[in-house]
Amino acid sequence: MAGDDERVLALAPDPASAAAGRAQAAPERWSGLGAAGTVVWGLCRGSRPDPYRVAVDRGEPAYACTCPSRKSPCKHALGLLLLRDRGAVPDADEPEWVRARLAEPARRRPARTPGAPPRDPEAAARRAERRAERVAAGAAELRDWLVDRVRSGLAGADAEELYGVAARMVDAQAPGLASGLRRAAGVIGRGRDWPGRLLTELALLHVLAEASTRLAELPTDLAATVRTRLGFPTDTADVLANGERVTDEWVVIGVVDEVTERLTTRRAWLRGRESGRPALVLSFAPPGRPLDGSLPAGHVVRGELAFHPGAAPLRALVVRADDPVRAGRPHGDAVSAALESVARVLAVDPWQERWPLLLDGVTPAADGDGWLLADDAGAALPLDERADPWPLLAVAAGAPVTVAGEWTAAGLRPMTCWDGDRTVRL
Structure with a gap:
């Protein structure tokens, strides 16, 4: 069964889609499932009132789904294929809408072997x-x-x-x-x-x-x-094939969306419960399009990450992941330990713009015209003057809290804090 899953997930356009596709392979999300020969179809419950119509012809291959995703195959098509290979889709007569959707030229997708070399390696070498x-x-x-x-x-x-x-x-x-x-x-x-x-x-x-x-x-x-x-790109296939693999229970300590005119970027910051290792998973979408939501803040995901190469590896791809489950308040660091981690990183990668910190028992306090977070040992970190401190102040109410934030040259930008076991995205 695991081998079948991997063969299906190898079709995913990126690791985030593979993780999301695995999450869609839940029979309770589906109705109207059926298969005939190489064609499989079903109705998947999504964020809209009407379910998404999903159809796949493995012989073409061709993928059709009424969801707004531009990825091919989308997560719903991957989830459908996973259900079929797990024996959860019965044989049935093909509905009329299935063939009509699959017949559209835009639904066809040339077969591709993940990680395959360019069609003209010499031309690619000359361009490089x-x-x-x-x-x-x-x-x-x-x-x-x-x-x-x-x-x-x-x-x-x-x-x-x-x-x-x-x-x-x-x-x-x-x-x-x-x-x-x-x-x-x-x-x-x-x-x-x-x-x-x-x-x-x-x-x-x-x-x-x-x-x-x-x-x-x-x-x-x-x-x-x-x-x-x-600015040289790192090939996803190379990361998946050669990147360092780490399996852990990954706590999503913060999610930050950065919106520009052309692109929306989501930074999901993770911290391994066992390894204590930080990780950054990026996802992108055009303005107005939904972003990957498979890593919500305050949840924990058991899975495997593949890290991009580097002197201080941080960015990672999701190789496989279980469904996220809500986590309680995570264990963080004292301010001095957090600063030591930043110093180690900058010693080997002085161009690092931001680094995730998870701080335990820090209290917001005024510092002239700005604000800082101080722990009971008297160590403190300044907040970035561009960050809005008031949501954090409202949750803390003068008491120590656990805070996750992005450390930058301008100070700490809070992302998440915990009120008891309740996660508050700032």
Whole structure:
């Protein structure tokens, strides 16, 4: 049975879809199930009043579902196939709507072997070589500009100038360098200490640009980190085939949605109960489209993750996962231990923008115009001034609480807190 499941889940367009498909393979969610030859169909209860009509022809293959997902196959089609292979779908006469839906050309999907090499490996290698040359040229230009900029002083730094250099890094196919420049531009003029923070951002960019010229000399994990920070993609199939695998009970300590004009990004932060290891699972959707909800905050999921390579591996893919179950208040760290974990990470990956912290027994307190979280040992962390402290203050009511947040150079951005065993998303 497990082997059959893996064969079905290998059809998933990404690991998140595979995990969601497994969750859909629950007979109580379905009605009108039937199969005839290579075709299988059913009605799946979803978020809409009417159930989704799902049909699959394994012979084509072709997938049809009335859900709004653009993925093919969607989670409902995967769940249906899992039910069929588990013997939960009876043979029946094919309804008229099934063949009509499957006959649409858009429903056909060419057979694909997950992790298969490109159709033209030589052309792919040539494209990769050309991109590497462009990135190297862009990094060299950036290094020269940074030296000139620092020599001429930062007091006259102009955000438009940095945005212009960022645009040239985009042309050089180095989005990581462009992102760093845009982040540095956002520092200019913000607060009295902005020149120091700008110098920090530019110094990190210089180190990254310099490291890009020495990739062959760097340790494998550090070279992978540098490539990621430059913006080179990491192939999902490579992560699933070669990434470090960790099985644990993963507590979802926080979920953060970041919305832009073109894309909505969801960051699901996990922490292993047994390993204590943090993990970041990303999902994406166009504006207005639903995001993956298989990892809700305050729940625990037993499963296996595959980690992207790097000096401080954090981002991970879900290889397999059980259904999430509600968890009680998790065990966190003292402030000093949390800061030590951040220091260890920055020592090997100075470009890390955010790191998840889970703090036990911290109390919100005013600190001048801002706020901080202090523990009973007297150690404290400042809150990011851009974070809204009032939801956290309302839950804490002056008492110590457990808080999960994203630690950044600007301070802690609270994501979740626990009122007893009740999870409150901030």
